[in-house]
Amino acid sequence: MDGNGEKRADWRPLVDELEARRALSVPDYGRLVSCPDPALDEELARRAREARAAVYGDAVFARGLVEFTNVCRNDCLYCGLRRSNAACHRYRLSADEILACADEGHVLGFRTFVLQGGEDPFWDDARLCELVRALKAAHPDCAVTLSVGERSVESYRALREAGADRYLLRHETATPAHYAKLHPPALSWENRMRCLRDLRALGYQVGCGFMVGSPFQTAADLARDLKFVEEFKPEMCGIGPFVPHRETPFAHEPAGSAALTCRLLSIIRLIHPPVLLPATTALGTVDPRGREKGLLAGANVVMPNLSPVAVRKDYDLYDNKICTGEESAQCRGCLARRVESVGLRLVVDRGDFKH
Ligand code: SAM
Ligand code: SF4
Ligand code: FES
Numbered sequence: 001m002d003g004n005g006e007k008r009a010d011w012r013p014l015v016d017e018l019e020a021r022r023a024l025s026v027p028d029y030g031r032l033v034s035c036p037d038p039a040l041d042e043e044l045a046r047r048a049r050e051a052r053a054a055v056y057g058d059a060v061f062a063r064g065l066v067e068f069t070n071v072c073r074n075d076c077l078y079c080g081l082r083r084s085n086a087a088c089h090r091y092r093l094s095a096d097e098i099l100a101c102a103d104e105g106h107v108l109g110f111r112t113f114v115l116q117g118g119e120d121p122f123w124d125d126a127r128l129c130e131l132v133r134a135l136k137a138a139h140p141d142c143a144v145t146l147s148v149g150e151r152s153v154e155s156y157r158a159l160r161e162a163g164a165d166r167y168l169l170r171h172e173t174a175t176p177a178h179y180a181k182l183h184p185p186a187l188s189w190e191n192r193m194r195c196l197r198d199l200r201a202l203g204y205q206v207g208c209g210f211m212v213g214s215p216f217q218t219a220a221d222l223a224r225d226l227k228f229v230e231e232f233k234p235e236m237c238g239i240g241p242f243v244p245h246r247e248t249p250f251a252h253e254p255a256g257s258a259a260l261t262c263r264l265l266s267i268i269r270l271i272h273p274p275v276l277l278p279a280t281t282a283l284g285t286v287d288p289r290g291r292e293k294g295l296l297a298g299a300n301v302v303m304p305n306l307s308p309v310a311v312r313k314d315y316d317l318y319d320n321k322i323c324t325g326e327e328s329a330q331c332r333g334c335l336a337r338r339v340e341s342v343g344l345r346l347v348v349d350r351g352d353f354k355h
Contacts, residue, residue, distance in 0.1 A: 011040050018270050019047055023230050029223035032267060033260075041259065041297075044266035048298030051273040056300055060344045061276065061351025062335070063145065064110035064306040064328075066101045067315040068093045072118025074149070075184045078214060080245035080316040081118045087247050091311045092122060095131050099138060101306045101328070106139055108332045109348040113139075114168065114303065116147040123148065125155050129162035136163035143350045145207075150191055153198040160202045167199045170209035170238055173221055174228035181216045196232070205353050207236030207276075212264060213256020214242040222264065230271045235353035236301075237268055237275050240282030243318035258287035262297035269298035274354045276301050285322050291335070295342050301351065302339065304331035 014032055018024050024032070032040070069092040075082045093101075102113050113135060117123065123131075128148070135144050145166035146159060156167070171192055173179050179189035199206045210225050211217075229237055241256030261283055269277060278301040279294030287293065291302065305312065305323045312324040323331050336346040 011035050011037065012043075015040070015043055015047065018267070019051075022271055022273075024226075026220075026223045026227050029226040029267070030219045033222045033226075033263070034219040038259075041263050041266070044263060044270065045297045048266035048269035049296070051269050052298050052300055055274045055354055058344050059300070059347045059349065059351075060295065060339045061112070061301050061349060062110055062332070062346055063112045063114045063278070063301060063303045063351075064102070064105035064108075065114045065116060065303045066093070066098055066105075067117065067305070067307040067311070068098050068115050069117035069120040069123060070311075070315050071120040071122065073121060074119050074187060076187070077182055077184070077249050078211070078242060078245070078318075080247060080318060082248060085245075085247045088316060089314050091314050092120065093308070093311065095127075095134065097308065098131060099134060101308065102135055102139060102142075104328055105306045106142065108329055110306070110332075111141060111348060111350045112143040112145060112166075113306070114145040114147055116168070119149040125158045129158050132159060132162040132164050141350075143352065147207075150187075150195050153202075156195075156198050156202055156204075160204060164204070166205040166207065166236070168207035168209070168236060168238060169195055169199065170207075170211075171196060171225075171228060172210055173214070173217070174210075174224040175221045178214075178216055178221050182214060205235035207238055208232060208234045209236075209238030211242040211256060211282075212239060212261045213254070215250050215253045217242075226264070226267060226271065229268055229275075233272055233275075235276060237272075237277055238280060239264055239268070239277075240280035241286045243282055243285055243320070245316070245318045255286050258283060258290045258293060261290075262293050265294055265297040265299050276351065276353055278303055281305075281322060282318065285318070285320055292338050292342050295339065295344060300344075302335045302346070304328070304335050306331075 143165040147168035176189040279291040279299035283290035
């Protein structure tokens with residue numbers, strides 16, 4: 001048997017088992033993650049596209065992202081918004097500015113708004129609940145997704161009662177020792193997991209996720225991330241490459257790879273076919289065709305930026321972030337064309353998880 005044949009013989013039974021059982025052992029996930037054969041990527045992507053089409057057809061869902069504050073009390077080592085970054089120019093949009101972004105987004109065809117920000121103490125429960133209520137009153141046909149980090153169960157309950165439908169909280173890594181290398185001691189893996197459990201119990205559609213190629217990450221860590229996704233079965237899963245930021249302790253670490261990110265997107269689609277899976281801005285940052293490649297690997301969500309252009313450069317999570325100069329309508333049009341270029345369709349729809 002030639003070398004290629006041997007490689008093929010290695011991975012094919014694993015891919016068959018993954019598709020049949022929607023599960024693998026942690027060591028077998030590790031084998032898929034570290035296999036050097038690019039033919040594996042093509043096969044995983046082909047099967048992931050089939051799995052996606054069986055649930056969602058050719059529809060891709062748009063989420064209008066409003067980056068409403070870059071003030072953060074936390075100090076995650078990888079993030080440009082960390083509180084130790086004194087060079088970050090801080091801003092906070094007013095409720096009226098946020099509602100104006102949503103109004104513009106609604107005209108552009110968005111039916112989900114994602115409010116994302118740092119852990120900003122100004123946005124306490126009273127203020128954030130009032131904002132969610134105002135948003136739902138203005139656009140009752142839309143879903144509201146929050147992505148504002150770790151809060152108490154009482155806070156998550158109040159926000160849910162105010163009308164929030166979904167919550168994005170990446171688990172960041174399923175390996176506690178790895179979590180401790182990415183975060184200061186004040187942040188714990190246990191509390192992150194507690195938050196995800198609380199959100200699920202409160203009836204949110206929940207998104208977990210992780211960075212690909214974050215510092216200290218091993219194939220075994222990624223294998224545990226895949227096992228976590230298999231067991232937690234999130235409604236959404238946000239994965240994108242790590243990208244360094246010049247003002248963080250990880251400034252000189254290499255960025256994560258677009259190819260490995262795409263391979264993981266395909267595996268996650270095969271683990272959990274109905275999952276809503278974004279082709280992220282970070283993927284578009286490390287590769288100019290990253291989001292198209294993500295869609296071809298099984299992603300079915302895009303998240304164009306709806307934030308006012310005046311603040312976009314300040315939501316500076318990592319270096320060279322794309323879409324910081326474009327108007328909302330430009331991003332929407334640009335992404336619609338990119339989606340069409342890979343044979344899919346950007347739809348006007350809330351894009352709820354299909355059971
Ligand atoms: N503060 C909230 C939180 O941490 O959950 C929401 C906003 S936070 C900026 C959203 C996500 O950005 C994080 O979960 C993290 O995975 C990602 N992120 C932060 N820094 C990054 C970097 N340097 N490269 C890629 N992704 C990054
Ligand atoms: Fe703050 Fe989120 Fe950045 Fe951590 S990842 S520093 S919580 S904005
Ligand atoms: Fe923003 Fe292309 S998506 S300019």
